[in-house]
Amino acid sequence: MSYTIAVRALCEFTAKQGDLDLRFTPTPTAQEGIEGHAIVTSRRDEGYEREVSLSGDFGPLHVRGRADGYAPRQNQLEEIKTYRGDLSRQPANHRILHWAQLKVYGHLLCAARELPAVRLALVYFDIGTQKETVLTEEADAATLRAFFEEQCGRFIAWAEQELAHRTARDGQLRTLRFPHADFRPGQRQLAEAMFKASARGCALLAQAPTGIGKSIGSIFPMLKASAEHGLDKVFFLAAKTSGRSMALGAVETIKRSAPLLPLRALELAAKTTACENPDKACHGESCPLAQGFYDRLPAARAAALQQNMMDRASVREVALAYQVCPYYLQSELVRWADVVVGDYNYYFDISAMLYSLTQMNGWKVSVLADEAHNMISRARKMYSAEMDHVRLRVLRKTAPEALRKPLDRVHRQWSALEKAQEAEYASHAVLPEKFMAALQTACTEIGDYMSEHPAWFDADVLDFYFNALLFGRLAESFGEHSLFDIEKSDGGRGAAAGRVNSVLCIRNILPAPFLKQRFEAAHAVALFSATLSPWNYYADTLGMPADTAWVDVASPFDAQQLQVHIASHISTRYQHRGRSLIPIAALMGEQYQRQPGNYLAFFSSFDYMEKVADLFAARHPDIPLWRQERRMDEAARDAFLARFRAGGEGIGFAVLGGSFGEGIDLPGDRLIGAFIATLGLPQINPVNEQIKARMEAAFGAGYDYTYLYPGLQKVVQAAGRVIRTTSDRGTVHLIDDRFARPEIQALLPAWWHVEAQNFSG
Known part of the structure; x- marks a missing residue:
């Protein structure tokens, strides 16, 4: 039995070291990264190969991935990274990780094409200036092979442990029995529909009455399907804490009924509740739990996986015992969990962690969404962003002097929009270019300022910054699925008396274009609730696949x-x-x-x-x-x-x-x-x-x-x-x-x- 791992995941496990440091990474958006890669590769000679698929084996490990580009004439393999600002401020452990990925790709390329050597090139592309900084290193095949084997060697003990876990897990799941004496009325119908959806690899809308035990009636069949259909993970998502608590309770019931089942269940808590030091920034020079995070992570990870249930309290206890951040420890544990319980946003949001990890690692997952009648309103909020002029006016007075000029430019463009609009409310067909340009510049300068002043922390500026980043990111995909509107008021929402205030909003009204990829990335998706009628309203608005199945579970009530x-x-x-x-x-x-x-x-x-x-x-x-x-x-x-x-x-x-x-x-x-x-x-x-x-x-x-x-x-x-x-x-x-x-x-x-x-x- 082989263990498949992505190049990036392998290197993140073996080559990450030092502090947790988020200062340098958030500046370029995903769309800017895609565009940056396209610009770099468009500059290359004829014959340049893009997105080169590579793979190789070492013992039970099967390592695979896509190198960004290869120039056969120059025999140069490239790893392209986009950034904005001063490259010298990049944390050293980021650079180490990038080189590790490139060297692994180098070995896989040399092995696949029988090359004696290759030139490795880290290409850093500045989104702002459109300039490339290229760092090169000549490497022979033997050296790259030794590096590859060293990384695999560091991971192989863990891989063998994971293979043993998976074998034991699936063996127990195949013989798993329903944890109660019998199904409740309607519960068997729901469970059978869930299992069939996994067998077909399709989406399911299930209307199931309250009181039949939907949590265990959905988790149990998907666990059985994990063994039968080769699933890596089950994600159980809910809109409210009560739904997540019931899911964790269902998992505990299943584990009690099968004491030999080595099932790893993880609860994801929001950063606002999991963060131990909300007054500190996420890097080692500010937060002690970020300092040396990756050096202490292996021991913390091993200890957390020994817990019976990796709920919020258990993960926090382990994290503090090993002096690492609880929020980012739980993020690392996702890779090794069998069942992950969390909010909708972890899979369906614009920057959803579970979706990103699924894509990056090629996981085969099933997604369960409880109380799914909430999905439409929640998804609309995920792909909407709102900005209030009052908050910007206050920020201009309290922000550091170096940030006031870019904030002033945003303010001037915003004021111009207010003057141009006579009505209190107006929806606009296009986004205002000058305002968006000023907002992008402000984001860049705030990001640069944070990198230059690692000890500085201002919650109001950070709140504006991340909100503006989201606003800009949604602007990139603005279309018929969303509205851009401006709502004006006189002296409202904290504005001075007589002064015009306004709220700008990119307001998603049709989540379907955004969620379509989320549904396609999962092996099976089941949305269930007591109120999902009419089914086409949910299927249309959420963008569910054409082959989505529908079941209306008979009520146990009369x-x-x-x-x-x-x-x-x-x-x-x-x-x-x-x-x-x-x-x-x-x-x-x-x-x-x-x-x-x-x-x-x-x-x-x-x-x-x-x-x-x-x-x-x-x-x-x-x-x-x-x-x-x-x-x-x-x-x-x-x-x-x-x-x-x-x-x-x-x-x-x-x-x-x-x-x-x-x-x-x-x-x-x-x-x-x-x-x-x-x-x-x-x-x-x-x-x-x-x-x-x-x-x-x-x-x-x-x-x-x-x-x-x-x-x-x-x-x-x-x-x-x-x-x-x-x-x-x-x-x-x-x-x-x-x-x-x-x-x-x-x-x-x-x-x-x-x-x-x-x-x-």
Whole structure:
């Protein structure tokens, strides 16, 4: 059995040394790097070979990769690296790594073409000046072979360990049994659909009811598929912490049921939560956990892999014991994990680590996306960027003197855009060239300043810098999938009174062009949720492959468990809300008197919620009630949910689409009913109207794709809080006359039995 590894991955394992240092690397964007490579190779003579595929073996190792270029006439092999700024500021360990990669490619080339020697050339291309700095070294085949074997020798013990791990893992997975006595109703159907998707190597959309155990019902079949279909890794991605916790719990359950299974599960934490020194920059001269990071990494890595579960707490404990950064230790551990649990952004974002590693290493992976009804809104945010003029104005006064001139240029171009636009809101077909040029220059100078002052740290400048880099990167791919808009305000968002402020936004509205590559890079992708209807809305908007399979898992619940009533005599439209308050309060009061217990009441806004709550409290002072507050922290959210105790009574008032509309579990009589006083339709505003126009042009369903489907998704999610197990009983009141329309009811869960009912009041 051979162990395949990419040249870059081999050298990163064997040749990286010294400090973790991120100062030099972030300047050129990916697109600039591609363009830089193209410029360099276009300057070469006829006969120059680009992207030369090379591979070779050493013991069980199969090493492969693509060298950037080879000039047969000069017998020169080139490794091209793009940069911006002063090359002399490049950390020494970066240069060592580049030479290591080039020497390995040199050996593979000499072996493949029986060359006695080759000239090695590190070509550093300055994106700004378009100039090349070429460092060359003559190397004979014997020397390169010795270097290659030395690198392989350093890795081979680890490779043999990994091969043994993989063999043991797959052997145990082939005989793995479901960890419970039997599948829950619907759970087997979901698991079978997952396994078939892996067998076909296709994408899957699975609508599966809440309460059937989707986490273990998706992870278990994909682990079985890992052995059967040769998968390297399973990525389980979720929008919220609760989803990731359930996935980790499912993995623990599987491991307990199979004590001999050597399964490595890793939790990825966000940098904001994993960073131990948020006031320090990521390099050895600033942060002690970056100093000597690569020298201490081997021991920390070996210790972490001995943990039963590599969750956030375990990785942090190991990292601090070996004095390395927890965030970057977890990033290194991805290479050796079997199951990786994290947020959507780790695979689907513009700079997604899991996607990049999959591409670089040629991994065969399956991607599971939980609560996938969130994917559209989350993906749009991933490929959007916003900049606020107020923050730039403040930054110009507080930034170092050397950065004020480039920031002033951005400010002047920004002010010109404000003056040229009369309306408060406008969407523009093209990006402003002068502004973008000024922004790019500012990014360059901030990056150079950080390299020149390694001990300097300013959170506000860094926040502006990374946001501007994202803005620039999205500008490179700007097209019909996105909007560029400017929203002006007078003295708003912290601006001085009377001064015009504006927010610039590159706003993605159709994630499909960006996500298409992500889907194609995976062996299989499964998106699952209780609310994925209609399936074509998700498939179209997310850009899922044409052969995507669809399964609607039968519900384990029946209509007798949930009474669904439509209050067709009430309109919650904005213009009718004033006169809806009394009938809504009356309906809630009558339901509560008929069946006291714990209820949730959802409204379209805080203002609407508070008006109904005030009226209800005045009319029913004997009924306990509590309210969702604006900007609740975690402790406040926990306190809100704690009021829903078993055997308790009262009504919690909340906003639809907020913290309590999904992802909470209140089984039994902790929650016996819900009132939903809205269709959940997004607000009609200039941005949504622009989205509607684009959706109409792309799919011929502008209103449905922009307003109706996203709104009813939130309604069904909120109603789904009531019935959590097959023994639960409850009541849902859908409060709006539009719920009585056939086209609306067709989008509600098929197992519901919906009936219209009028209440007095």
